[in-house]
Amino acid sequence: MSDLIRKTAAELAGLLASGEVSSVEVTKAHLDRSAAVDKAVHSYLYQNPESALASAAEVDRARAAGEKLGPLAGVPIAVKDNLTTTDAPTTSGSKILEGWIPPYDATVVAKLRAAGLPILGKTNLDEFAMGSSTEFSAYGPSRNPWDLERIPGGSGGGSSSVVSSFQAPLAIGSDTGGSIRFPAAVTGTVGTKPTYGAVSRYGLIALASSLDQVGPVARNVLDTAMLQDVIAGHDPFDSTSLPESLGSMTEAAKKLDIKGMRIGVIKQLSGEGFQAGVTARFNESLNLLANAGADIVEVSCPSFEYAIAAYYLILPAEASSNLAKFDSVRYGMRVEPNENATIERVMAATREAGFGPEVKRRIILGTYALSSGSYDKYYGAALKVRTLIQRDFDAAFAKADVLVSPTGPTTAFKFGDKIDDPLAMYLNDIATIPANLAGIPGMSLPNGLAVEDGLPVGIQLLAPAREDARLYQVGAWLEQAHENIWGKRMIDFAPELEVG
Amino acid sequence: MSEITPDLVRHLAGLARILVTDEEVEHFAQQLSVIAESVATVNKAIDADTPSTSHPIPMFNVFREDVVRPSLTQEQALSGAPDAADGRFKVNAILDEE
Amino acid sequence: MAKAELMNYEMALEQFEVVIGLEVHIELNTKTKMFCGCRNEFGNEPNTNVCPVCIALPGALPAVNKTAVESSIKIGLALGCSIAPTGRFARKNYFYPDLAKNFQTSQYDEPIAFEGSLDVETPSGKVHTVLIERAHMEEDAGKLTHIGGSTGRIQGAEYSLVDYNRAGVPLVEIVTKPVFGAGAEAPELAAAYVRSIREIVKALGVSDARMERGNVRCDANVSLRPHGTEKLGTRTETKNVNSLRSIERAVRYEIQRQAHILANGGTITQETRHWHEDRGATSAGRPKSDADDYRYFPEPDLVPVQPSKELIESLRASLPEKPADRRKRLAADWGFSELEFRDVVNADLLDSIEETVAAGAKPQAARKWWMGELARIANESEEGVVPNITPAQVAELAALVEAGKINDRLAREVLGYVLAGEGSPAEIVAARGLEVVSDDGALIAAINDALAAQPDVIDAIREGRMQAAGAVIGAVMKAMKGSADAARVRELLIEMANK
Numbered sequence A: 001m002s003d004l005i006r007k008t009a010a011e012l013a014g015l016l017a018s019g020e021v022s023s024v025e026v027t028k029a030h031l032d033r034s035a036a037v038d039k040a041v042h043s044y045l046y047q048n049p050e051s052a053l054a055s056a057a058e059v060d061r062a063r064a065a066g067e068k069l070g071p072l073a074g075v076p077i078a079v080k081d082n083l084t085t086t087d088a089p090t091t092s093g094s095k096i097l098e099g100w101i102p103p104y105d106a107t108v109v110a111k112l113r114a115a116g117l118p119i120l121g122k123t124n125l126d127e128f129a130m131g132s133s134t135e136f137s138a139y140g141p142s143r144n145p146w147d148l149e150r151i152p153g154g155s156g157g158g159s160s161s162v163v164s165s166f167q168a169p170l171a172i173g174s175d176t177g178g179s180i181r182f183p184a185a186v187t188g189t190v191g192t193k194p195t196y197g198a199v200s201r202y203g204l205i206a207l208a209s210s211l212d213q214v215g216p217v218a219r220n221v222l223d224t225a226m227l228q229d230v231i232a233g234h235d236p237f238d239s240t241s242l243p244e245s246l247g248s249m250t251e252a253a254k255k256l257d258i259k260g261m262r263i264g265v266i267k268q269l270s271g272e273g274f275q276a277g278v279t280a281r282f283n284e285s286l287n288l289l290a291n292a293g294a295d296i297v298e299v300s301c302p303s304f305e306y307a308i309a310a311y312y313l314i315l316p317a318e319a320s321s322n323l324a325k326f327d328s329v330r331y332g333m334r335v336e337p338n339e340n341a342t343i344e345r346v347m348a349a350t351r352e353a354g355f356g357p358e359v360k361r362r363i364i365l366g367t368y369a370l371s372s373g374s375y376d377k378y379y380g381a382a383l384k385v386r387t388l389i390q391r392d393f394d395a396a397f398a399k400a401d402v403l404v405s406p407t408g409p410t411t412a413f414k415f416g417d418k419i420d421d422p423l424a425m426y427l428n429d430i431a432t433i434p435a436n437l438a439g440i441p442g443m444s445l446p447n448g449l450a451v452e453d454g455l456p457v458g459i460q461l462l463a464p465a466r467e468d469a470r471l472y473q474v475g476a477w478l479e480q481a482h483e484n485i486w487g488k489r490m491i492d493f494a495p496e497l498e499v500g
Numbered sequence B: 001m002s003e004i005t006p007d008l009v010r011h012l013a014g015l016a017r018i019l020v021t022d023e024e025v026e027h028f029a030q031q032l033s034v035i036a037e038s039v040a041t042v043n044k045a046i047d048a049d050t051p052s053t054s055h056p057i058p059m060f061n062v063f064r065e066d067v068v069r070p071s072l073t074q075e076q077a078l079s080g081a082p083d084a085a086d087g088r089f090k091v092n093a094i095l096d097e098e
Numbered sequence C: 001m002a003k004a005e006l007m008n009y010e011m012a013l014e015q016f017e018v019v020i021g022l023e024v025h026i027e028l029n030t031k032t033k034m035f036c037g038c039r040n041e042f043g044n045e046p047n048t049n050v051c052p053v054c055i056a057l058p059g060a061l062p063a064v065n066k067t068a069v070e071s072s073i074k075i076g077l078a079l080g081c082s083i084a085p086t087g088r089f090a091r092k093n094y095f096y097p098d099l100a101k102n103f104q105t106s107q108y109d110e111p112i113a114f115e116g117s118l119d120v121e122t123p124s125g126k127v128h129t130v131l132i133e134r135a136h137m138e139e140d141a142g143k144l145t146h147i148g149g150s151t152g153r154i155q156g157a158e159y160s161l162v163d164y165n166r167a168g169v170p171l172v173e174i175v176t177k178p179v180f181g182a183g184a185e186a187p188e189l190a191a192a193y194v195r196s197i198r199e200i201v202k203a204l205g206v207s208d209a210r211m212e213r214g215n216v217r218c219d220a221n222v223s224l225r226p227h228g229t230e231k232l233g234t235r236t237e238t239k240n241v242n243s244l245r246s247i248e249r250a251v252r253y254e255i256q257r258q259a260h261i262l263a264n265g266g267t268i269t270q271e272t273r274h275w276h277e278d279r280g281a282t283s284a285g286r287p288k289s290d291a292d293d294y295r296y297f298p299e300p301d302l303v304p305v306q307p308s309k310e311l312i313e314s315l316r317a318s319l320p321e322k323p324a325d326r327r328k329r330l331a332a333d334w335g336f337s338e339l340e341f342r343d344v345v346n347a348d349l350l351d352s353i354e355e356t357v358a359a360g361a362k363p364q365a366a367r368k369w370w371m372g373e374l375a376r377i378a379n380e381s382e383e384g385v386v387p388n389i390t391p392a393q394v395a396e397l398a399a400l401v402e403a404g405k406i407n408d409r410l411a412r413e414v415l416g417y418v419l420a421g422e423g424s425p426a427e428i429v430a431a432r433g434l435e436v437v438s439d440d441g442a443l444i445a446a447i448n449d450a451l452a453a454q455p456d457v458i459d460a461i462r463e464g465r466m467q468a469a470g471a472v473i474g475a476v477m478k479a480m481k482g483s484a485d486a487a488r489v490r491e492l493l494i495e496m497a498n499k
């Protein structure tokens, strides 16, 4: 195995800048890796080696010509398949969009191209990002490189497995209720959901518009920071895009200083309901932080009890409307139930055939939550709970600079464990959902391995809106502290994948 | 206590333009009843005076200047269409023959 | 389709009180659409003014047109509305192939403008105050063309084609409160109301307001209740009635149709109805049902609009004169009789006459041309609109008559050539040599020829029987193919008789 694939994005950027390697070599190394392992892992829904190598060659040419390049120019990346790309089909993991090639690039994709990151391919996800395991992908699940019998998290299991199986140093994810952070936690990688509006949603196939946020996925905090710096920024095509810059995440990740930082432990997200090994590692990290001079304080967020319920009303409601556009008229699948069927019946038959069961379940639930007579009791009430959750965060952030919790209640579970129990599956998101409801930034980073199963555990950091830099400052410090204790990076404990 | 009846599932699926099989109706009715009961707990947390939050980050007055931007070409616009004719998207008849 | 039975109009009004409600959609004339930078333009090749937003490609997001918001506020202010401190967009969810997202981005419980009123004068001269409930922003849908079947209508079509060029064009929907007390004038009031709205948006410059292009579209709600009762009757909503005359006819028809049903113990179905200009009748559309559950919710992709006081006041300061004030001013300036002025208003010719006067014509001359020959031609045209002639050209024509260069008969001829696109009246007169002959030599020769045939006439005139002159004037005209100056012929005759 080429050692290029085990390097961090920052390391690769250094080698590329000094001319020790070319982007074509780096890109090719990752494509070779995919050829060897992706049959087993199934991170990708689509790869276009020619297009990736052409982008790489272009960066090499520009570098040779002395053109000014961005810090990650030449470092290849994988993109979640719910972002539109003009050179690759975009399906969002659904049969209803099979083979659709968009006539426009998502803003984030355009930024990646402009910054010279060759796009290796499109990664797998639960259909329309609805799920926590990729088991709801219409194209089959992705697998966790730590144990191929286990889920890589979801919905961004393709992006988490692609970086954890060394097929890409970087990936783009999207996070509506934890779809970047939970997969990062169960694959021993790093993922950030930036502040809502920090990264453009233009070209992101919407799940729930008021919750969705695009973010970076990588194998360490610095790489994640560098990627956020590439994709963040105001976009006039996204009316909810923040007008201001949030500063440099890369610089924040280099501070490595947490003295005097107030770290809040959320009472409602610790202890009960969490796997013992997860809790144990979480407490160890609190000690690390305390010993290094951070102030550990307890904060209480009583409304979190209702967060999942509010989330599973807001999400389906918005999704039911966002997914109405898949109607067989302008793109995607068309199913004619019989000759001379009216367009209404064609639409219904197409949506029946094109959507998987979880998507239908949520569309119907969302339709219910918004329907006359139910609105106040369901959707309207959920919007009010959202206010309470924001108030809880406001109070907590008055006492703490950063909040911490385990990212997920468990390590990676086995395929099939929760697939027929929607409520159990939904509970997975208990720690990640509040950040989406409040629009605040959150990061998951490796937090050791659980004693009982030897699988990665994640810790979640949360900061007030627009204070994403704090996540990178604390995250980078904690990552360093873990490496000192464990002797190597957490990802290096992952078993070698059989190549074949 | 099954709040979501099979008939309601059928009605909702109709509103959402999803043709559901009888089997699916039964299955969804069961699952959605459990979920609906669970999510209805939101009402315990709130009262009439609690304000709503529709957008996580409060912002106002985000406008675009009234300036023309390039459109797609007709070919691009129709590139994904299952069926098209005369530069337009083609769909089956809207009304049944009477 | 069986024709509905109608009650005699006067009888219907004896038995029932009419309540109407009007929803008028105004297409704004912004350069771009409501939520994207595509051209807001009529008549282009299908699906060429579209982008990912217009055809609802996955991932596309809306962005609000600032000018459209300002135009909406102007309309609200001109209707005396309050402007909402916070206006919010909402999604109205329903499936239809002309609606790419399968929801319309509209406004629901927080419209940009609310609670206004408009004084509307009916042809009888009575002024009604119509209360405005709200004016809100929304987007237009695409255009469906139905193919196959005999009529080109949706019924019996084999398939339909969708053009999304119009999808996303900014609309302002103006909704009245129920209008009571119009009595027999309800149909005229409905039309006069829409006319007033048109005048307002035209004066504001926010819409081209061309009804024949669908820039102004009206849905008319009609219900009846027995006199003296409180409870509103079941209403019908007649959709997209697209000329002032049709509005009046459709409302009248619905009153007569509903009255017949109610008087015979029947009930009115709450439904949308369609107006058929050709048969002068409405037909049942879709009944209102549970399926009309639009599941409105706040549009998460757009942030609320909070117009500042400064913006509102500056827009208020920019408002043109109110239509009622303008009418008062014009009536005084022009000096028309009350009846003449009202006819002009009802013919929707205020603008044309004002512009013609501004181009130098005398008000009565401008009125004469627009209300006379041009109105006749308009009536005969298919679209019922004033034909392709500019007020400046009409003023030029009037000036030629005024200067005695042409007479009325020639002027009508010239007008025909103007409409045929031959150029301006002066150019046509010059090119075709249509000027009247007032050269005495030519006239006297013609008069002498005429008198030779009718020698008694000179004596008759000498005896003061002037009507006898008519025969000679007619003969001279005929001889000179209409180009004689009749007044001069008369003068010459009198001179000759008195010699």
Ligand SMILES: [Mg+2]
Binding pocket: C106, C138, C173
């Ligand atoms: Mg409307």
Ligand SMILES: [Zn+2]
Binding pocket: C033, C036, C037, C038, C049, C050, C051, C052, C053, C054, C168
């Ligand atoms: Zn557009």
